[in-house]
Amino acid sequence: MGESKRFILLSTCSFKLLSDVSKALSDEYEIVKAIDGAQTIRAISDKSINLACAIIDLNQPNMNVFQILSLMKKSSVMKYIPVIIMAETLDDENAEKCLEDGAADIIMTPVAAAKIRFSVSRCIQNKMYIKELEEKASSSNEKAGTKSGDESEGSKSVGDSEQAKQEAISELEHEFANMLGTLAEFRNFSKNHIKRVREITKSLCETLVSFFPDSNLLKEDIEYIADASCYHDVGKLLIPDDIILKPLKLTPAEFDMIKSHTTKGCEMLDNLKEFQSEKMFHYSWEICRYHHERYDGKGYPEKLQGENIPLSAQIVSIADAFDALMTNTTYRKAIEFEKAYSMIMDGECGMFSPRITQCFKMNKDKIEEISRKYADPYA
Numbered sequence: 001m002g003e004s005k006r007f008i009l010l011s012t013c014s015f016k017l018l019s020d021v022s023k024a025l026s027d028e029y030e031i032v033k034a035i036d037g038a039q040t041i042r043a044i045s046d047k048s049i050n051l052a053c054a055i056i057d058l059n060q061p062n063m064n065v066f067q068i069l070s071l072m073k074k075s076s077v078m079k080y081i082p083v084i085i086m087a088e089t090l091d092d093e094n095a096e097k098c099l100e101d102g103a104a105d106i107i108m109t110p111v112a113a114a115k116i117r118f119s120v121s122r123c124i125q126n127k128m129y130i131k132e133l134e135e136k137a138s139s140s141n142e143k144a145g146t147k148s149g150d151e152s153e154g155s156k157s158v159g160d161s162e163q164a165k166q167e168a169i170s171e172l173e174h175e176f177a178n179m180l181g182t183l184a185e186f187r188n189f190s191k192n193h194i195k196r197v198r199e200i201t202k203s204l205c206e207t208l209v210s211f212f213p214d215s216n217l218l219k220e221d222i223e224y225i226a227d228a229s230c231y232h233d234v235g236k237l238l239i240p241d242d243i244i245l246k247p248l249k250l251t252p253a254e255f256d257m258i259k260s261h262t263t264k265g266c267e268m269l270d271n272l273k274e275f276q277s278e279k280m281f282h283y284s285w286e287i288c289r290y291h292h293e294r295y296d297g298k299g300y301p302e303k304l305q306g307e308n309i310p311l312s313a314q315i316v317s318i319a320d321a322f323d324a325l326m327t328n329t330t331y332r333k334a335i336e337f338e339k340a341y342s343m344i345m346d347g348e349c350g351m352f353s354p355r356i357t358q359c360f361k362m363n364k365d366k367i368e369e370i371s372r373k374y375a376d377p378y379a
């Protein structure tokens with residue numbers, strides 16, 4: 001017997017939208033229709049429907065979309081069910097409000113069937129990852145708690161218990177960073193960008209510790225910074241596909257929205273604080289916020305200059321800028337290693353810390369090796 005179909009709630013009073021979305025998704029999903037806000041709320045409250053995703057038309061009779069989003073946000077049933085907003089027109093302010101209120105994506109209509117399928121499948125996958133992460137977090141906390149409990153019965157020393165707890169937390173943090181980074185990779189065009197940035201970051205940190213002791217980077221912080229680098233683009237999860245995947249030149253407003261991935265990423269991290277140790281939270285937050293700052297103050301979001309940019313972000317910024325050059329995007333092909341290396345050294349991607357640029361130069365062979373080892377399959 002085949003696997004049973006999952007349900008998608010489609011809330012719209014537009015016959016055309018209903019027909020287009022149903023056609024796009026009916027091979028894979030059962031469509032549950034709602035023609036207004038009241039029916040939508042009834043459908044999400046019906047626990048017998050095993051919803052995988054909800055698609056809500058912005059134009060709703062008798063209830064506006066923000067009221068619906070707000071009710072959904074309060075519903076425990078909707079915690080792992082992504083909500084996609086469809087709209088014919090939507091200004092930046094309302095788009096931002098939809099995302100802030102919990103929409104997983106915004107699709108502008110009319111839209112191609114492939115785009116709907118892609119968005120639905122990506123949003124469902126993202127929520128599944130988040131659910132998996134939370135389950136892992138709770139099981140690791142239980143494990144750590146159990147180990148603490150064993151110790152209180154006198155079977156282990158306090159030191160052993162503390163170490164076991166720390167190991168469980170480190171393991172969780174490493175896994176969490178990788179999984180969340182992988183999620184963000186859905187928004188980049190490279191399968192291995194996060195891995196390469198992590199390895200290049202680690203290698204630059206090691207050189208910095210060995211050759212520039214006055215940089216005050218602690219050897220024991222290298223793994224934290226390397227793991228935290230996985231979060232650099234996590235805010236892109238909150239930027240709509242229409243902008244992230246746009247193959248044409250972005251408008252200034254769209255570019256501003258892309259730039260907001262730095263600050264939005266930090267808001268996400270603020271909400272996930274309980275899953276990170278203090279050190280990991282500190283590094284992931286500063287990397288996320290400041291990895292697009294440049295040493296001469298020409299970066300964003302705060303135009304920080306020189307050593308005012310946190311060291312971890314100075315390191316990740318050069319690793320990210322270099323690897324972005326070697327990655328295919330919607331608007332250009334990947335650039336080959338020697339050319340990308342020269343562009344970084346010649347300042348074509350903005351100015352980086354002279355000390356870290358020196359480390360980058362010293363690591364040229366290692367970086368080439370990392371780029372080859374973790375090359376994207378299609379590159």
Ligand SMILES: [Fe+2]
Nearest residue numbers: 232233291292
């Ligand atoms: Fe970024």
